[in-house]
Amino acid sequence: MNEKMLKEYARLIVEVGINVQKGQRLVVNCPVDCAEFGRMLTTAAYDAGARDVIVNWRDDYVNREHWLKADDDVFDTVNPWDVQKSLALAKEGAGHISIAASNPENLRGVDPDRLRRFDVAVGRDMKESSRLMMANYCPWCVVSIPILSWAKKVFPDLSDEAAMDRLWQEIFSAVRITEDGDAVEAWREHCNNLETRSAKLNEYRFKTLRYTNSLGTDLTVGMPEEHVWMAGGDTSRAGIKFVANMPTEEIFSAPKKDEVNGVLYASKPLNLRGNIVDGIRLTFEKGRIVDIHADQGEDILRAAIETDEGSHYLGEIALVPYDSPISNSGVLFFNTLFDENASCHFAFGEAYPSCVKGGDDLPMEELLKRGINADSSQHVDFMVGTADLSIIGTTEDGREIPVFVDGNFVI
Amino acid sequence: MNEKMLKEYARLIVEVGINVQKGQRLVVNCPVDCAEFGRMLTTAAYDAGARDVIVNWRDDYVNREHWLKADDDVFDTVNPWDVQKSLALAKEGAGHISIAASNPENLRGVDPDRLRRFDVAVGRDMKESSRLMMANYCPWCVVSIPILSWAKKVFPDLSDEAAMDRLWQEIFSAVRITEDGDAVEAWREHCNNLETRSAKLNEYRFKTLRYTNSLGTDLTVGMPEEHVWMAGGDTSRAGIKFVANMPTEEIFSAPKKDEVNGVLYASKPLNLRGNIVDGIRLTFEKGRIVDIHADQGEDILRAAIETDEGSHYLGEIALVPYDSPISNSGVLFFNTLFDENASCHFAFGEAYPSCVKGGDDLPMEELLKRGINADSSQHVDFMVGTADLSIIGTTEDGREIPVFVDGNFVI
Numbered sequence: 001m002n003e004k005m006l007k008e009y010a011r012l013i014v015e016v017g018i019n020v021q022k023g024q025r026l027v028v029n030c031p032v033d034c035a036e037f038g039r040m041l042t043t044a045a046y047d048a049g050a051r052d053v054i055v056n057w058r059d060d061y062v063n064r065e066h067w068l069k070a071d072d073d074v075f076d077t078v079n080p081w082d083v084q085k086s087l088a089l090a091k092e093g094a095g096h097i098s099i100a101a102s103n104p105e106n107l108r109g110v111d112p113d114r115l116r117r118f119d120v121a122v123g124r125d126m127k128e129s130s131r132l133m134m135a136n137y138c139p140w141c142v143v144s145i146p147i148l149s150w151a152k153k154v155f156p157d158l159s160d161e162a163a164m165d166r167l168w169q170e171i172f173s174a175v176r177i178t179e180d181g182d183a184v185e186a187w188r189e190h191c192n193n194l195e196t197r198s199a200k201l202n203e204y205r206f207k208t209l210r211y212t213n214s215l216g217t218d219l220t221v222g223m224p225e226e227h228v229w230m231a232g233g234d235t236s237r238a239g240i241k242f243v244a245n246m247p248t249e250e251i252f253s254a255p256k257k258d259e260v261n262g263v264l265y266a267s268k269p270l271n272l273r274g275n276i277v278d279g280i281r282l283t284f285e286k287g288r289i290v291d292i293h294a295d296q297g298e299d300i301l302r303a304a305i306e307t308d309e310g311s312h313y314l315g316e317i318a319l320v321p322y323d324s325p326i327s328n329s330g331v332l333f334f335n336t337l338f339d340e341n342a343s344c345h346f347a348f349g350e351a352y353p354s355c356v357k358g359g360d361d362l363p364m365e366e367l368l369k370r371g372i373n374a375d376s377s378q379h380v381d382f383m384v385g386t387a388d389l390s391i392i393g394t395t396e397d398g399r400e401i402p403v404f405v406d407g408n409f410v411i
Numbered sequence: 412m413n414e415k416m417l418k419e420y421a422r423l424i425v426e427v428g429i430n431v432q433k434g435q436r437l438v439v440n441c442p443v444d445c446a447e448f449g450r451m452l453t454t455a456a457y458d459a460g461a462r463d464v465i466v467n468w469r470d471d472y473v474n475r476e477h478w479l480k481a482d483d484d485v486f487d488t489v490n491p492w493d494v495q496k497s498l499a500l501a502k503e504g505a506g507h508i509s510i511a512a513s514n515p516e517n518l519r520g521v522d523p524d525r526l527r528r529f530d531v532a533v534g535r536d537m538k539e540s541s542r543l544m545m546a547n548y549c550p551w552c553v554v555s556i557p558i559l560s561w562a563k564k565v566f567p568d569l570s571d572e573a574a575m576d577r578l579w580q581e582i583f584s585a586v587r588i589t590e591d592g593d594a595v596e597a598w599r600e601h602c603n604n605l606e607t608r609s610a611k612l613n614e615y616r617f618k619t620l621r622y623t624n625s626l627g628t629d630l631t632v633g634m635p636e637e638h639v640w641m642a643g644g645d646t647s648r649a650g651i652k653f654v655a656n657m658p659t660e661e662i663f664s665a666p667k668k669d670e671v672n673g674v675l676y677a678s679k680p681l682n683l684r685g686n687i688v689d690g691i692r693l694t695f696e697k698g699r700i701v702d703i704h705a706d707q708g709e710d711i712l713r714a715a716i717e718t719d720e721g722s723h724y725l726g727e728i729a730l731v732p733y734d735s736p737i738s739n740s741g742v743l744f745f746n747t748l749f750d751e752n753a754s755c756h757f758a759f760g761e762a763y764p765s766c767v768k769g770g771d772d773l774p775m776e777e778l779l780k781r782g783i784n785a786d787s788s789q790h791v792d793f794m795v796g797t798a799d800l801s802i803i804g805t806t807e808d809g810r811e812i813p814v815f816v817d818g819n820f821v822i
Binding site for chain 1: 481
C-alpha cells in the first residue's frame, strides 16, 4: 500500500482515535500478520509523546490451536497476570488500540462450550478492568487493517493480492484516508456532523422506539428516562476526547433493560467468537431474550447469550442510515467494526454507562436503577438495518415521531 | 526451507530440547518475524501433549523504539504483571523455549545507562523466577532460526534470500537436522558423547586450570572442591531430562568465585544487549574483574559487568574444542548460542547451581559457601578459545595435566 496513506492512518489513530497525551502509556493489540502496521503505530505513538508502547501480539493460528487442543479445564480460568495487566493499565488510563483483523471463521469447529466457559471466566475475573474500559477510564480505539484470510472471505473471487488491495481501499474509504486529504480535519467535521444529529435526537426524550420491517421485525424498545444519545467521540475520565471506533457512523444509546418486547431479525451475518452466525431471530419479553434462533451457528449464538443473566438483555441501540458511506459500498465485511457502521444495530450484554446522564461516574447499582443493563461480561453488536426499516419514536407526552422511514433518518 | 526439515526441527526442540510432558504448559518466546516457525512449535507441542502453549511474541523494531524513545524512568521498573507471569510459570515447571533471533546491533545507539538500569531492575524484581530457572525448576531450551537482519550481518555479501538460505543450512547442520536423518537419535548419541567426556573431566578433580594463548591470555582459574562438569543435557526438578541449548558442544562448570587471577582476552566479538562488543580484555584479581577494556562497545560491556557485585565475577567455565563442528564452519554468528558452542568460553555473572554437587537443591547462601558465584542478575557468555589455546589442569595432589593443547582436548 501507499506508505504515505498508511502513515497518515497510523497518525489518525494515535492522534484522533486515542488522542495520546504526553506521558501516557499506550497498548496496541495487534495480530502478528499486521506487524508492519503495528510498528507504524508504535512510532506514531512515540512521536506524539507516548510514555511507552506495549504491543500485545496475537495470532489466529496459535489461537485456533489453543481453542482446539489445549486441556479442557484451561478454559475455566484467566491467567492471573493477564488480569493484573489489564486492570493496572486501565486504572492508569493507558490508551488502548485494538486492530480487529481475524479470519472470520477462525474458531469454526471449536466446542461452543469452551467459548462460553472462557467468557464466563473472563466475565468473573476481568469484571473490574472491563467496567473501567466501558466507563471510559481509559481512551480506547478499535480499527482494522486487512489480513489475507479476512480479505479472501470478503472478496472470495479476487486473487490474494487483489483481495488485499480491495479491502485496503474499502477501509481507507471508510476511515476517510485519501491520497491528498487531511484525514484529521475530515474526522473533525465528520464527528461534528454526528454530534449535531445526536443532539437533535436527545431533544425528543423518546419513551419508546418501535422497529418494523419486511424481515418480520416488530420490536418495541423502551428508553430510560435519562438516556443520552452519543456519537462521534467520547471523553475519558481524564477529560481526553477520543474516538472509540474508526470508522464510526452510528448514533447510539442504551435501551431500558426490561422494556424491550417483540421479535427482532438480524439483517446481516454476525462474526461471533471466530464463527459466522447467520439468520438470527430473537424474541424478547420484558427485555429478556426468551427465544433464540439462527439458521447458521445457533449454538455459538446461544452460548454467547447464555454467558450470564445480563447477556440475555439488550445493552445498546444504535442508528445508522441505510444510505450511508459504508452501507453504500455494498460490501459485507464479516467484521463487526464495519458491518455495524453500515447498519442500524443493537448489542446484547452490558450498556455503556455514558448512555445515561452522568453514567460514567455511577456505580453499577445506580446504573441498574437508571434502567440500563449494567451487569454483563458480554457486549455483542448485531445488525438489524434494512432498506425498508421503519422506526417510530413515542415521546413522553405521547407524540409519535417517525425517526427512520425506508431505512433512513427523517428527523 | 524444506518443510519436512522444519517440522523435524520443531519436533526435536519440543521432544528433546524441552521434552514436553503430558499436561505441562509450554512458553514460546518468539520474534514476530519467526511466526511460521512459532506456529510449528505450537502444533508440535500440542501434538506431544502440552496442556497449553503461551507464545510471548516480540519484535526488534518495537523493542528498538522502546529503548530509544520511551520515557526515561520506564527503565527503572519491571511491569509487575511480567514479574507475576514469569514467576508463576517457572514455579509450575512450564517448559520455556526461546528463539534467539535478533539483529545483532538492534540496540546500537541506545544509552548504555538505560540498558544497565533495566538490568538492575530485572535483577531486583525477577530474582526469584530467574533463580528457579537457573536451578532447573523448569526445563528450558534456547534455539535459533534465521531472521533477515541477522542473516545479513553474518553473510553481508550474499543476497537476502541467499543469506537466509545459508544461515538455515548452518543452523540445521549445527543442530543435526538432515534431509533423511533421525535428528532425535542423532542427538541422543551426541549427548552421550558429551557426557562421557564430562565424566572423564570430573574424575580429575582439578584444583586450578591455567589458560594461555598468543592473544595474551594468561589466566588461572580455581575450581570449587565439589565442582561438577556438565554436558549434553540437564534434569529438571520434576526429573525431566532436557537440553537447554541447541546446538550444544560445551562441557561446562563453575569456577571458584574468588580464585580467578590474570588476564583474559576474548577471541570473538560478543553480541551483548543488542550491540557488538569486540576486542575484550579483562583483568582479574581474586576473582573480581578489576580492569575492563574493549576496542568496540566498551561502555556496553562496562555497564553489563557493573550491573551488580556478582556480575564482576565469573560464573561459568566451558570447554569446546577448536576442532569441532560449529567452529569448523568458520562462520562468525554474532549470536552467542552459536558462537559459544564454537569456542571455549566463560560467563561473568551467576553460576548454574548444578555445577556443584547437589547444587539445584541448595539455597543461595549455601552455594556461596561452596565457592560459586551464586548472586547476580547477569549471566553473560563470552568466547576465549583460539587455535593455540593451552589449558593445563592442576589436580588436588599437585599433578599437572594438559587439558587443551593447540585449542583441542588432549584428555
